[in-house]
Amino acid sequence: MKLDTVLLLFAFILAFLTGSITYQIRTDEEVDINDIKELNEINRDLQLNYNPILRLDLNNDYPTPSSLNLLREQTPITDKNLILNPRPTDCLKNKFNQMQSDFLDKETLWTSFLCKQILLLPRDFFSISPYIHPSGKSYAFMYYNLLPSSSKKQVWYKRNARFMHIEELKAIGWPLSENAQFLNSISQDKIDRILENEKVILTEDFYLLRTGNLKYFVLNADKAANYFSRAGYNLTLKTDNCFIKIGNVCWEKKPHNLISFLGQSSIILFAVTIFIFLLTANALYQRIKLKKMEEERKKHALRVLTHELRTPVASLLLQIEELTRETTQLPNETVENIYKIENEIYRLKRLAEKSKSYLQTQGDSDMQFHKNEIKVKEYLQEIIDEYPQVEIQLSVDRDFSITTDPYWLKMCITNLIENAIRYGSAPIKIEAAQDSEYCFFKITDQGTIQYQSLKEIARSKHENSKGLGLGLKIIQKTLKFLDGELHFSPNPTTFTIRFKRTVV
Structure with missing residues (x-):
């Protein structure tokens, strides 16, 4: 398995593990009815296991709402x-x-x-x-x-202290009842919570657990915190990010050792996951970069080869033309050999032209299109005239015009004609027609072919069809830029170039 595939797989596994651990931690932190029941049970046990500092009851001292x-x-x-x-x-x-x-x-x-x-x-x-x-x-x-006197004030105080405000009792400083002493030791907002009959109340020094209307079990806050800690909870006065919050009391659930360890490890796993992803992305980038450089080297070699072939091919064609003028003086066998050489030189020329066309279609940004209106019948006849030794039939259904780039369209049609000459059988027929939506160019020969689609031809590794596949790729890509399509049907071998009339 390649390194980048292994790294990518490893990164996905780490991402999965990180997600799973995070999910488990969050699941553990979600409150359900069992947690509420557990806290209620702990509060009941707290009252059984500890003696309170005070059993606060305000009903006797303050019996009415007023x-x-x-x-x-x-x-x-x-x-x-x-x-x-x-x-x-x-x-x-x-x-x-x-x-x-x-x-x-x-x-x-x-x-x-x-x-x-x-x-x-x-x-x-x-x-x-x-x-x-x-x-x-x-x-x-x-x-x-x-x-007027302290003695009279003291007598009055003992009889009517319960009708004075709690802050006034604190200011007077005379001995207070146990309830009044406790109320004077807590802040006004905690007294307000008692009057609201909140279920539990926490101060810096006390933990109050309601046992009835205006009745509370009062315990030392540290004792209550230690008891809850042993049961797996932290008791705090935090105002947010609580596991459970009732009144002003915040309970934080203490994580289990394994979950705590994994919770800390999830940060490390996340960082490692990001690192592996970056490493994988860099490996893939380097591979793409190397592949692109290799493609550029191949293209450059092909450009050099194509360029270097043009001069010797042109020279050979001139020499062959000189020889063909003197064929009457040569034996028939020698003349046949000369024609064979000429055919091979032309084949070499076509190969160089195809290589040039391929390089041009690979550089999309370098391809330039100049669309002009062309008369179809005249345009096709000029192409056919370039093949005087080949039997090519032309059929145009009512001459019409299209707007496209004549050079690139000619390259496509010429490639299809040459494929028909090389791989097919005469006669070759070119048809041009149009309907309400499309216009068509069909190049048909009488040969047979073993393939049923363009994809099969492109995938073919057969020696006799390698050039065919390369030429068709060039045509397909060029037609794409011209907003056209290439279609294929076998037996007889037919290639159809199709344009939308609204486009062309």
């Missing part, structure tokens, strides 16, 4: 002084609103209290919603700040 606002982000305060020290105009406006309205909302009551328009607030004022003043502060926290 109370959950005490955990949501506060609205920024624009003017702190207006919360506890309303201006006289604010008090007057508030009094006017009381007179105009049958119902007093919580904000109006609070402003009335601050403006000393009422002395006491209702007993359940702080325990009913809304808990947050439009300023962003809770009513319980604002009242806390009005108390």
Whole structure:
């Protein structure tokens, strides 16, 4: 097997292996229902194998949707002084609103209290919603700040801490409940995720697994990460390229050792594949280049030979012409030998002309065409007149004209006539006709031939048909440039040149 074929086959095998490995790796990385079930099973086992840091339950401290606002982000305060020290105009406006309205909302009551328009607030004022003043502060926290002594504040705090915002509890700094302490240790976005009841939540320090509505199993994040690692998963806070992502938790599946090795090897295989392809392409290029150089050398040798033959052939023809003038004085046997020599010289001349024509058709860019209108009957008669010693019959169905290159068309017809003379039998008949689509030139002789198609003639290795095949290749290529076609039918041997009338 040739080197370039081996290299090409090897490159295809490497490409197949690379593709297969990549497919296997990608298949291993695709999520299916079994992976989700596996993660759920790991989470259940996690709760059985570890004691939580905290079993978070917000339902007792924040039993209503309105109370959950005490955990949501506060609205920024624009003017702190207006919360506890309303201006006289604010008090007057508030009094006017009381007179105009049958119902007093919580904000109006609070402003009335601050403006000393009422002395006491209702007993359940702080325990009913809304808990947050439009300023962003809770009513319980604002009242806390009005108390004069630390002791009174402490008593108030113990009774009403659950009605204060989580950020306010952090600011006060008094002892907190276990739930409040935990909420103060995590960021606001994680609290928001708890309020959204996300299934799992991960922080820098904690792993939260939901066990019910606003209920979470809270575990140390490192312990959870180690547990998942042993189960074949990496637990991270990545935001993209996750194997499975639930909430803010990203699970990456740890590859098996073999798949990991092959995953790294696929890069090497890909690089080797590209290298082999380049090597193969270079080998093929070098072969084509060498073949082209060899063809050029052969063409050059043929050009030199053709050129060198022209002078001795012309000289021999002149000498033969001199001898044929004196044939009356020579014996008959000698005259026959002279005619045989003359025929061989003409054969040599035709061979040189065919070689020249072949070289011209091989250089496509060098072939020049000059299309002219020609009268078919007159044109064919001039060609026939060049063969006075051969019986050639001409038949033209209503004389017509075509537009083509007369030189190259003549070369094609002349080659077919000479093939008929050499390989066929007399008489030779040339027919020219046309129909609505095509015009035809048929060259027919009365000989028989063993081939059924042009392809068989071209492939033939028989000694008597080598020249025939070469000549037909020249004709086919030339007609292609003239937008024509060559057709063949045997017994009698008929070659047909066909042009489209719209073309020619």
